[in-house]
Amino acid sequence: MEELWVKSAVASWKQIVERLDRRLLPLTDEELQKQVAPGKNRLVYLLGHLIAVHDRMFPQLGIGERSHAELDDAYLTNPDRTLPDPLPVADLKKAWSEVNGALTAAFEKLTPAEWLQKHSAVSDEDFVKDPSRNRLALLLSRTNHASFHAGQVVLAK
Amino acid sequence: MEELWVKSAVASWKQIVERLDRRLLPLTDEELQKQVAPGKNRLVYLLGHLIAVHDRMFPQLGIGERSHAELDDAYLTNPDRTLPDPLPVADLKKAWSEVNGALTAAFEKLTPAEWLQKHSAVSDEDFVKDPSRNRLALLLSRTNHASFHAGQVVLAK
Numbered sequence: 001m002e003e004l005w006v007k008s009a010v011a012s013w014k015q016i017v018e019r020l021d022r023r024l025l026p027l028t029d030e031e032l033q034k035q036v037a038p039g040k041n042r043l044v045y046l047l048g049h050l051i052a053v054h055d056r057m058f059p060q061l062g063i064g065e066r067s068h069a070e071l072d073d074a075y076l077t078n079p080d081r082t083l084p085d086p087l088p089v090a091d092l093k094k095a096w097s098e099v100n101g102a103l104t105a106a107f108e109k110l111t112p113a114e115w116l117q118k119h120s121a122v123s124d125e126d127f128v129k130d131p132s133r134n135r136l137a138l139l140l141s142r143t144n145h146a147s148f149h150a151g152q153v154v155l156a157k
Numbered sequence: 158m159e160e161l162w163v164k165s166a167v168a169s170w171k172q173i174v175e176r177l178d179r180r181l182l183p184l185t186d187e188e189l190q191k192q193v194a195p196g197k198n199r200l201v202y203l204l205g206h207l208i209a210v211h212d213r214m215f216p217q218l219g220i221g222e223r224s225h226a227e228l229d230d231a232y233l234t235n236p237d238r239t240l241p242d243p244l245p246v247a248d249l250k251k252a253w254s255e256v257n258g259a260l261t262a263a264f265e266k267l268t269p270a271e272w273l274q275k276h277s278a279v280s281d282e283d284f285v286k287d288p289s290r291n292r293l294a295l296l297l298s299r300t301n302h303a304s305f306h307a308g309q310v311v312l313a314k
Contacts, residue, residue: 001159001269001270001273002158002159002162004273004288004289004291004293005159005162005269005273005293007289008289008291008293008294008297009166009297011289011294012294012297012298012301015298015301016301036194036312037193037194037195037197037312038194038195040194040312112158112162113158116158116161116162131161132161132164132165132168134161134165136161136162136165137165137168137169140165140166140169140297140300141169141172143297143301144169144172144173144300144301144304145304147301147302147304147305147308148304148305148307148308149308150305150308151304151305151306151307151308151309152308152309152312155193155194155197155309155312
C-alpha cells in the first residue's frame with residue numbers, strides 16, 4: 001500500500017515538470033527574454049532558477065552530486081538582470097531536461113522507507129524531534145515551488 | 158509509518174493555504190481589485206476561484222457537501238470580469254477561511270487507508286485499472302493548483 005503513496009507523490013512532481021517542459025522548451029531565445037509581468041523575472045531567469053533549485057535536490061536528498069553550481073550566482077542568489085546569463089539557452093534547456101530526468105529516475109528507485117528518512121538539511125537531533133522533515137516533505141515542497149513558478153510562466157506575453 | 162505520509166501531504170496543503178492567507182486576507186477591497194499582470198485575473202477573482210475549487214473538494218473527496226456553489230459562475234466557469242462579483246469581499250474572505258478550515262479538519266481525520274480510496278470523479282472500473290486516482294492524488298493536485306495561483310498573487314502591484 002505504501003507504494004501508492006510514493007507513486008502519487010512522484011506522479012505529482014512529474015506532472016508539474018512536464019507542464020513546465022511544454023511551456024518553456026518550445027520557446028525561442030527571444031521569447032525566453034520575456035518577463036512574466038512588467039519589471040518581474042524573465043522566463044529564462046525562472047528556467048535557470050528552477051534548474052538550480054532542482055539540481056540542489058541531489059545532495060539535499062542524498063541521492064547524488066549536483067552538476068550545475070554555475071547557475072547559482074545568476075539565478076539563485078541574485079535577482080534577475082543582476083548578472084549576465086551564464087549559459088546559452090540551448091545548454092540551459094539541456095540542463096533542465098537532464099537534471100529533472102536524473103531526479104525522476106532516482107525518485108522511482110527510492111523505497112517508501114527511504115522516502116521517510118531525513119533529508120540532509122535537517123540535523124539528527126531535529127529529525128528525532130520532527131520526523132516529518134523527511135525526503136518526502138522536501139519533494140512536496142519542491143513540487144509546490146515549481147508549480148508556484150509555473151503559475152507565473154503562463155502570464156508572460 | 159503511513160501516518161507520516163498523511164502528515165506530510167496535509168502539512169504541504171496547509172503551508173500553501175497559510176501562504177495565501179497571509180497574502181490575501183490583509184488586502185483591502187480596493188487592493189483585491191488589482192490584476193496579477195496587465196489584463197490578467199484580478200486578485201479577487203483568484204480568491205473566488207480558489208474558494209470554488211476548494212469547496213468542490215468536499216464532494217470530490219466524499220467528505221461533505223459543498224456550500225459555495227454561488228461562486229461557480231463568476232469565478233470558475235467564466236473568465237474574470239465577465240460577471241459581477243457575487244459576494245462582498247468580507248464574505249468572500251470569510252468563505253475562504255471557513256472552507257479551508259473545514260477541509261483541513263476533515264483531512265486530519267482521514268486514515269492512511271482512506272486516503273488511498275478512490276475519489277468521486279473516478280468510476281469504479283477506472284479505479285481498478287489505476288488505483289493511483291485516489292484521494293491523496295486529488296489533495297496533491299489541489300495543493301499544486303493553489304501554489305500555481307499563489308505564484309501569480311505575489312506579482313500584483
